[in-house]
Amino acid sequence: MKSFVQKTSKNIERCLCLTCxxxxxxxxxxxxxxxxxxxxxxxxxxxxxxxxxxAFEKSNCxxxxxxxxxxxxxxxxxxxLSNCTYCLxxxxxxxxxx
Numbered sequence: 001m002k003s004f005v006q007k008t009s010k011n012i013e014r015c016l017c018l019t020c021x022x023x024x025x026x027x028x029x030x031x032x033x034x035x036x037x038x039x040x041x042x043x044x045x046x047x048x049x050x051x052x053x054x055a056f057e058k059s060n061c062x063x064x065x066x067x068x069x070x071x072x073x074x075x076x077x078x079x080x081l082s083n084c085t086y087c088l089x090x091x092x093x094x095x096x097x098x
Contacts, residue, residue: 005055005079007043014074017051021067022087023059030061053086054079062087071096 005011017023018035028035031050043049049056054075070076070084076096083092 005052005075005081007046007052007055011055011075012043012052015052016069016073017053017087020069020087022062022065022085024062024066027059027061053090054081054092057090059087068096 018028027050034049035051047057048060050059050061052075053059054070054073065085065088068084070081070086070092075081081092082095083089084096085093
């Protein structure tokens with residue numbers, strides 16, 4: 001079983017976090033610059049990033065579960081993840097329903 005999601009440009013590109021119902025409009029505005037300007041080479045050393053929460057720690061902006069897309073993400077499938085709500089709980093919260 002794979003569980004460590006690599007911090008790569010491929011994985012960032014296919015990440016669904018920014019389209020998730022829990023990622024509010026306010027969070028998108030607050031983090032727009034960071035989410036568009038951070039070089040992938042710098043991601044390896046970061047612990048926090050406001051997307052791809054399965055590879056980083058939980059969000060500093062999302063506080064309410066308004067729905068989850070984790071189990072629809074290609075990273076979720078490729079890395080054999082089983083938990084959802086990575087944005088609310090570092091390492092994942094509840095088990096996802098497939």
